[in-house]
Amino acid sequence: MAKTKTSFFCQNCGHQPPKWLGRCPSCGEWNTIVEELVQKDEPSKGSWKTSTSLKVAAKPRAIHEINYEEQPRIITKDQELNRVLGGGIVLGSLVLIGGEPGIGKSTLMLQIALTLRQHKVLYVSGEESEQQIKMRAERLAHKSENCYILTETSTQNIFKQIEQFEPDILVIDSIQTLQSAFIEAGAGSVSQVKECATELMKFAKESGTPVFIIGHITKDGSLAGPKVLEHMVDTVLQFEGDRHLAYRILRTIKNRFGSTSELGIYEMLESGLREVNNPSEILISQREEDFSGITIGAMLEGNRPLLIEIQSLVSIATYGTPQRSSTGFDAKRLNMLLAVLEKRGGFRLGNQDVFLNIAGGLKVEDPAIDLAVCTSIVSSYEDISIPSTICFAAEVGLGGEIRAVNRIEQRIAEAQKLGFKEIWISKFNAKGLNPDAYTIKINMAAKLEEVFIRILRK
Secondary structure, three states: OOOEEEEEEEOOOOOOOOOOOOEOOOOOOEOOEEEEEEEOOOOOOOOHHHHHHHOOOOOOOOHHHOOOOOOOOEOOOOHHHHHHOOOOEOOOOEEEEEEOOOOOHHHHHHHHHHHOOOOOEEEEEOOOOHHHHHHHHHHHOOOOOOEEEEEOOEHHHHHHHHHHHOOOEEEEEOHHHOEOOOOOOOOOOHHHHHHHHHHHHHHHHHHOOOEEEEEOEOOOOOEOOOOHHHHHOOEEEEEEOOOOOOEEEEEEEEEOOOOOOOEEEEEEEOOEEEEOOOHHHHHOOOOOOOOEOEEEEEEEEOOEEEEEEEEEEEEEOOOOOOOEEEEOOOHHHHHHHHHHHHHHOOOOOOOEEEEEEEOOOOOOOOHHHHHHHHHHHHHHHHOOEOOOOEEEEOEEOOOOEEEOOOOHHHHHHHHHHOOOOEEEEEHHHOOOOOHHHOOOEEEEEOEHHHHHHHHOOO
16 A cells, blocks of 8 residues: 655645645745645556656657647637637647636536537536436527436546447546545645646646636636646636626636637526627616716727726725725726826826726726727716717826727727717827728827817717
């Protein structure tokens, strides 16, 4: 029998110091070192990892001598998933999906497994029974004869079933419930998560089978387990949203086979998750009349142009220190834009409460909505409404200048498609732009004053 020993692991980064330390020397976090019982591998035990011992040792090869043929991806019926994965499922890839409890991770993966009717899918669950999964499948109203369910937590038993079953796609729900016989620590511990992920990675790379892993997150929103887990996998997807709202966002955090700026939007219904192919329509509220403080900004998320609604409320601070609150927008950038409006625009906002909200629950990082944010704040401050047929796409500098943004043609085309009549952009975006190619009116400005004079003070 193999000798059992104790090792120390950092719960944050997976570093293994020789003894307990108050602070991890690798990541610098305090009180993250834990002691766990571990056991070295036994070559006699059957596992996917022991099969590699019979292989010939690898030798270095010149890169120009390596034969490469681009393998076709597995295209699912879920266009949003195809987008965030970079064009479909890559063979032999390891994909990690994280999200809050109850957000719909298991529903998403079961729905994808049921829609891949041309591929044999093995759905391994360590959290639910077969009857519970069947109950969810009946609610999703998708029928498939190639979706198989396995309720198991031992990786050795799972790989035995995989060798007999030979699935085309493997789904693990979840990595925190798996347990390897090579490690004596409990399920969900740092060493267990790392060991199970290593076995799944070797299986995916050697067999060419795509593996989807569902992972839990901690209270601060990061993926549970060692940080090395995110480094091991090929793709990390974050499933976000408010459980009390209908819309969910599938965001790419890491992707070795595509862009890391893509996102997919779903709507949670009783029959499962519905793809939202045109998110701009749901992010812009339909209102019968124009209100002050509401503007529309054109942003880009990856390759997808989105038009979002910015809502502002400016009122006199009657309770001492003025409040600055933003939802979905960087609070520091909001303070910067308020300083620009006060210094360059002459608006006295120092004694005003300012509340900013990005409609739809999105978190926006694109600086192209700066002009829309400034116009929204001034609109609420002056109590002058802006027509709902106007949108904005420009960055604002500290001097009050309106700066150019990239891929302006896509933003203009999206605004035109949604029926907007005017769009405001930077004057410095005019180079290479043909306004006659669009039916929407393109207004250009170099400074904030030009926009305010022509929109708010006319």
